[in-house]
Each structure stands twice: as C-alpha cells, then as structure tokens.
Amino acid sequence: MSDDVQPGAARTAILRAVRAARPAPVARPDVGAAVRRFAERRDGAPDDSALLAQFVAAARAGGSAVVEGTRADVPRLVAAAVPVARRVVSQVAGVVGLVPMPDMPHGLADAELFVCEAVFGVAENGAVWLPLSRLGERAAVFIAAHVAVVLDRRAIVSDMHAAYVRTDVAAEPFGAFFAGPSKTADIEQSLVVGAHGPKEFTVVLVGDG
Amino acid sequence: MPVATPTRRAALPVVDAHAPNGAPVDHAAAAARFTADEPRTDWHDGALWFVREKRDRQAASLPEWEQLRELASQIKEHTLSHLDEYLIRFEERATANGIRVHWARDATEHNRVVHGILTAAGSRRLVKSKSMLTEECRLNSYLAERDIDVIDSDLGERIVQLRGEPPSHIVLPAIHLKKEEVGETFHTHLGTERGLADPQALTAAARAHLREHLLAGDAALTGVNFAVAETGGFVVCTNEGNADLAAALAPVHIASMGIEKLIPRAEDLGVFTRLLTRSATGQPVTVYTSHFHGPRRGQEMHLVLVDNGRSVQLGREGFWRSLKCIRCAACINTCPVYRRSGGHSYGSTIPGPIGSVLTPGMDLKRYGALPFASTLCGSCAAVCPVKIDLDAQLYRWRQLVADAGHAGVSKAAAMKTTGWLLARPRLFRAAGAFGRLALRVLPARARRLAAGPWGRARDLPPAPAQSFHAWYAARERAGGAAGRGEGPGA
Numbered sequence: 292m293s294d295d296v297q298p299g300a301a302r303t304a305i306l307r308a309v310r311a312a313r314p315a316p317v318a319r320p321d322v323g324a325a326v327r328r329f330a331e332r333r334d335g336a337p338d339d340s341a342l343l344a345q346f347v348a349a350a351r352a353g354g355s356a357v358v359e360g361t362r363a364d365v366p367r368l369v370a371a372a373v374p375v376a377r378r379v380v381s382q383v384a385g386v387v388g389l390v391p392m393p394d395m396p397h398g399l400a401d402a403e404l405f406v407c408e409a410v411f412g413v414a415e416n417g418a419v420w421l422p423l424s425r426l427g428e429r430a431a432v433f434i435a436a437h438v439a440v441v442l443d444r445r446a447i448v449s450d451m452h453a454a455y456v457r458t459d460v461a462a463e464p465f466g467a468f469f470a471g472p473s474k475t476a477d478i479e480q481s482l483v484v485g486a487h488g489p490k491e492f493t494v495v496l497v498g499d500g
Numbered sequence: 501m502p503v504a505t506p507t508r509r510a511a512l513p514v515v516d517a518h519a520p521n522g523a524p525v526d527h528a529a530a531a532a533r534f535t536a537d538e539p540r541t542d543w544h545d546g547a548l549w550f551v552r553e554k555r556d557r558q559a560a561s562l563p564e565w566e567q568l569r570e571l572a573s574q575i576k577e578h579t580l581s582h583l584d585e586y587l588i589r590f591e592e593r594a595t596a597n598g599i600r601v602h603w604a605r606d607a608t609e610h611n612r613v614v615h616g617i618l619t620a621a622g623s624r625r626l627v628k629s630k631s632m633l634t635e636e637c638r639l640n641s642y643l644a645e646r647d648i649d650v651i652d653s654d655l656g657e658r659i660v661q662l663r664g665e666p667p668s669h670i671v672l673p674a675i676h677l678k679k680e681e682v683g684e685t686f687h688t689h690l691g692t693e694r695g696l697a698d699p700q701a702l703t704a705a706a707r708a709h710l711r712e713h714l715l716a717g718d719a720a721l722t723g724v725n726f727a728v729a730e731t732g733g734f735v736v737c738t739n740e741g742n743a744d745l746a747a748a749l750a751p752v753h754i755a756s757m758g759i760e761k762l763i764p765r766a767e768d769l770g771v772f773t774r775l776l777t778r779s780a781t782g783q784p785v786t787v788y789t790s791h792f793h794g795p796r797r798g799q800e801m802h803l804v805l806v807d808n809g810r811s812v813q814l815g816r817e818g819f820w821r822s823l824k825c826i827r828c829a830a831c832i833n834t835c836p837v838y839r840r841s842g843g844h845s846y847g848s849t850i851p852g853p854i855g856s857v858l859t860p861g862m863d864l865k866r867y868g869a870l871p872f873a874s875t876l877c878g879s880c881a882a883v884c885p886v887k888i889d890l891d892a893q894l895y896r897w898r899q900l901v902a903d904a905g906h907a908g909v910s911k912a913a914a915m916k917t918t919g920w921l922l923a924r925p926r927l928f929r930a931a932g933a934f935g936r937l938a939l940r941v942l943p944a945r946a947r948r949l950a951a952g953p954w955g956r957a958r959d960l961p962p963a964p965a966q967s968f969h970a971w972y973a974a975r976e977r978a979g980g981a982a983g984r985g986e987g988p989g990a
C-alpha cells in the first residue's frame with residue numbers, strides 16, 4: 292500500500308497497470324446481429340396476443356397479480372386489487388391519491404399503496420420498465436406495501452434484448468425493471484414474498500378493448 | 501487510530517473471513533469438520549443441488565442459451581482486452597452524469613475512500629447491501645473501528661453479520677444455516693420468540709428490524725453488477741429491494757465495484773440480464789434490475805473503482821479470463837466439493853471453483869490448497885454463463901502451487917514417487933502385480949489403510965485377473981482380433 296494520497300495517483304497507477312497487463316485484443320462481437328439470428332431461429336415473430344399471453348404467464352409465475360380492463364376501469368381495478376389501502380400515493384391520472392408526494396422520501400414510509408404507469412412490459416420474464424419520470428420518487432415503488440402499475444396491453448416487447456432497444460436506460464438518472472413483489476430465499480431456500488420491498492405487485496393491463 | 505467507545509452500536513463481533521494470521525488454509529481439514537455432521541452435509545448438498553436444477557430448467561428453456569454464453573464471453577474478453585480505454589470512457593460519462601468517481605488500488609485504499617466520503621458528509625450510519633467486494637476489502641471492521649455503524653441489509657448477510665460469520669456463499673450468504681439457527685440468532689439479537697423457526701415469520705421480523713435501519717441510514721453502499729462504459733451508469737440486481745430502498749432514502753449513495761465489472765454498451769445488458777439470474781437462482785430475471793445514471797435530487801452519488809489485485813490477474817496469461825466472472829455462483833452450486841464442504845472451508849471471500857482460481861493469486865502460500873479442493877470434473881466450466889475455463893485454470897494453479905513448493909510434503913512425495921515409478925516400466929509392472937496380489941489377499945481394513953486418505957471413505961475395487969499390459973500382449977500374440985471387445989476385466 293503506497294501512502295501517497297495525491298489526487299489522481301491511484302487512477303494513474305491503476306490505468307498504467309491495466310494497460311501493461313492487457314491481453315491480446317479480442318474483437319467486440321456483433322450483439323445486434325446475434326440477436327437477429329435468435330429471432331430467425333424461432334418461427335417468425337410472435338404476434339401481439341402471443342406476447343401478451345407470455346407476459347401474463349411470466350408475471351404471474353414471478354408472483355405478480357395481473358388484472359385486465361379498460362382505461363376507465365383503472366380506479367375500480369386498483370381499488371379491487373388492493374381493497375384495504377387508505378394511504379395511497381398515486382402517479383396515475385384518475386386514481387386518487389390521498390397522500391401527496393412528500394418532499395422527503397422518508398415521508399412515504401407508511402404508504403400502503405403506490406400506483407404508477409409502466410412504459411412497457413417484457414414477455415420473457417414478466418418485468419415492467421419504470422423510469423424515474425413515472426415514479427416521481429425512487430423510493431415510492433420500493434417502500435409501499437403494495438404496488439400497482441398500469442400497463443398498455445400493446446406495450447409488450449419479447450425479451451431483454453428488445454427492452455434495451457426500446458428504451459434508452461441513460462435518458463433518466465434512475466429506471467428499473469420490476470418483476471413482481473420483493474422476495475428472499477435466504478432462510479433454508481424457503482421462498483418468502485415481501486422481503487424489504489412491496490409484499491404485493493399488481494399489473495393492471497389496459498387497452499381500448 | 502483509536503476511537504472513542506461507541507455508545508449506540510450493538511456490539512457485533514468483527515468478522516475476519518480469512519484464516520488467522522495469514523496461516524495457510526487447510527481446506528481438507530475444514531471440510532472434514534463440516535462433513536462430520538453427515539445429515540447436515542446431505543442437507544447442504546441437496547439445498548445447492550436444488551438451485552442447480554432450477555438453473556438447468558431455465559437454461560433449457562432458451563434455445564439460444566449456448567449462443568448467449570458465447571456472446572457474454574466475447575463481450576467480457578473484448579472489454580478486458582481494452583479495459584483501460586473503457587475505464588477512462590466510463591469515468592468521463594459517469595462524471596458527466598453527476599457521479600463522483602474514485603479510484604482505489606487496494607482494499608485499504610478502498611476503505612479509506614469510503615470512510616473519507618462518509619466523514620465529509622457527516623454520515624455515521626451506513627446501510628450496506630450485498631457487495632462481495634466490501635467483504636474482500638473487510639470494510640465492515642475498518643469502519644467499525646472508526647465508529648461508523650454498518651448494517652448489512654440483505655437478509656442473508658444480516659443473519660451472518662449478527663452471528664459474526666462471513667457469508668459462506670456469494671448469492672446465498674446464509675446457505676449453511678438451518679432455520680432453527682436463524683431463529684436462535686434472531687431471538688438473541690432481534691428479540692423474536694424463542695424457538696421461532698418459520699422462515700416467513702423470521703423474514704417478517706427481519707423486515708421490521710431492517711426497515712428501521714433503512715429509514716435511519718444516512719449513507720447507503722451498494723455493489724455493482726454491471727457498469728456501462730458508453731452511458732456512465734451502473735446496474736444493481738436484487739430480489740429483496742434492500743439496495744434500492746437504502747439508496748433511494750439515504751443522502752449519500754456509494755457504489756463499490758471491481759474494475760472488471762465494466763461492459764461496453766447498454767445493449768450488452770440484454771445479454772447479461774438474461775444469463776445472470778437464470779444461472780444464479782433459476783429465475784428468469786431478478787425482481788429488481790435498477791439502472792443508476794445519476795444521484796437523486798440533493799443526493800451525493802459516489803462510485804469507487806477498485807483494483808485490489810485485478811490488474812495483476814489480468815496480466816496472467818492462463819488466468820485473466822477468470823475476470824469475466826459475473827458472480828452468479830452457478831459454478832459454486834454445481835461443485836461436488838463445495839456442496840459437501842461448505843463455503844467457510846475455503847477460507848476466502850469467494851469460495852468454490854471461481855474463488856479457487858481468483859484467490860490463489862492473492863497469496864499462493866496461503867491459498868495453495870484451494871486449487872486442490874476440486875475433482876476437476878469440469879461441471880463448473882459447463883455451467884459458467886461467461887464460459888470461464890475454470891477446470892483448466894484450477895489445473896494450472898496446481899502446477900504453480902507445486903512448483904512453488906506449497907503443495908504439502910505428503911502430496912509432493914507421493915507425486916514424486918509416482919513419477920519415478922511411471923518412468924520405470926518394469927518396476928511399474930512388478931508393482932502392479934504386487935498390488936493385484938495385495939488386493940486379493942489383504943483384509944478389507946488393511947486394503948483401505950494402504951490406500952491412504954483416498955481409502956477413508958471408499959472401498960477399493962476387486963483386483964483384475966491380469967494387467968492391461970499382459971492382456972494386450974496376449975491379444976497381439978493371438979492375432980489381435982479387432983473389435984472382440986473382451987477387456988482385461990475382473
């Protein structure tokens with residue numbers, strides 16, 4: 292351990308060591324081309340209804356509840372999904388939140404239900420993409436006991452490759468894929484739902500149907 | 501530097517994951533202590549095999565699984581072969597995103613950087629989510645000595661922290677514990693009812709206990725699963741949500757990462773997020789895959805890039821590919837030796853096959869036993885999502901350990917004798933004849949003793965009627981009827 296703590300000394304030393312240690316150059320693979328080949332191996336692109344069915348099955352397998360309806364049904368569907376919630380924080384027009392978004396995230400500690408819009412869902416794993424602009428506050432979706440997300444049934448991509456094509460993850464300072472309620476299996480491999488984050492996660496699928 | 505006696509902190513034992521005083525790790529002796537409890541060993545073996553089977557089902561469900569592994573391997577090898585360029589690009593983009601980037605040559609420097617950030621911010625309560633790097637740097641004890649409260653918020657890590665143990669596994673830190681033991685730990689530290697052993701109830705108690713700490717934390721430290729050079733952001737994958745909750749609440753977020761965690765572009769995340777969790781726990785994806793590209797309003801976000809021996813490993817021709825590791829633990833779950841010896845027997849932060857190729861380079865004398873804690877069956881290399889040639893690297897380390905004279909006296913002597921014997925065909929044939937005779941006439945107990953440690957848990961096979969050499973010679977004399985397929989059998 293060198294005791295020189297000049298700013299930049301560590302950076303210089305690490306970069307120099309890495310440069311000296313570099314193995315022979317390896318070419319960057321063409322990820323896009325490889326992903327196109329995966330798609331070609333399947334029997335054509337799955338249609339919207341197949342993607343939706345795959346998404347619903349994967350979301351349920353991950354512990355999410357999935358309900359369906361129209362835009363106008365959203366408040367009723369959310370209330371039916373989480374009937375006990377009184378302290379509701381909502382980022383969705385039409386769903387009345389009784390608790391305004393506090394200045395400090397700690398104010399969300401006793402939120403019973405958080406409701407927001409998802410941008411799209413991923414068929415292969417049942418995850419939904421929620422960037423900061425839909426959350427309002429990063430902590431909201433992790434701290435509330437229940438979370439309900441509203442998702443347009445046509446906004447489903449097939450897999451994680453398509454997900455990263457669909458969204459620019461760097462466009463906002465925070466964004467996450469959510470695939471259900473929080474979980475742990477740290478005690479004897481027994482699956483327990485509701486580790487630190489939400490205990491229940493509901494996806495409200497909406498469309499014009 | 502002595503510090504004032506802490507007033508509030510629960511007195512937690514300080515954990516040292518490594519053998520005391522740098523004494524050589526004796527994996528075989530530690531494994532023998534573990535396997536002394538046979539039912540528990542069987543349970544441990546089964547628990548890990550269950551995870552391995554879940555991984556198999558997920559891998560089989562994707563027709564492109566093997567192509568994904570190849571892609572992931574190439575992306576990582578490409579990045580490592582241009583690592584300095586990618587590090588510079590990452591630093592530039594991350595800084596532009598409002599993330600303060602720090603560099604640390606080794607564990608002490610990492611700990612000093614983290615402590616400096618906490619001191620400057622006036623933070624005294626650090627909520628930490630899972631980070632094997634901070635275990636490697638032994639950050640907890642460093643900060644405890646400086647009067648900083650460190651709370652591990654991952655359930656498994658909190659359990660082992662309360663017990664004063666290091667994690668025994670990199671994904672399932674408390675996999676070595678039975679629920680009754682967790683119940684006792686919680687009874688002692690969290691005041692749960694004596695005898696409570698229901699995982700659901702224990703998790704609920706931990707949730708309430710940790711929720712208080714999460715809300716009270718004035719700094720959060722997370723690990724990093726992937727850092728993206730082109731975007732200057734990083735990704736953290738969890739199932740519990742503890743990392744996100746801590747980072748979303750605390751005024752300071754520190755992310756610690758080894759320099760090998762870089763990948764070039766956001767599109768590469770599509771490859772790695774599909775492989776990571778399927779390989780690790782058999783889920784299609786973690787519950788939370790969080791992308792951080794800047795601090796919350798009013799928050800400080802820091803990222804520490806740590807070398808700590810990685811650049812040295814990068815320069816080792818036969819071993820640099822071990823840096824492709826994405827810490828999924830698939831190799832650990834499948835390893836027949838790990839499953840029957842437990843993570844603590846390796847005496848290193850990272851156990852199992854990947855630990856046995858990463859750790860020896862840190863101190864060959866101390867960790868020389870690790871490459872021998874393997875059957876070289878190759879199962880680790882077969883499941884590795886980034887195709888690290890783990891079995892080949894274990895074999896290479898064995899050569900280096902033996903060359904450096906750390907293989908142990910009896911092993912060295914046995915190898916030397918065997919080599920000497922194999923170089924003398926006549927003598928070898930005589931020894932074979934003697935051996936076949938001994939197998940026939942000696943009582944079973946004596947046979948096992950003669951076989952040395954190998955015979956402790958095994959019966960020797962019945963002696964064949966003749967040696968292969970004799971059988972082959974006889975067959976040649978008889979005109980070598982090809983394909984008769986009659987071996988020299990018993």
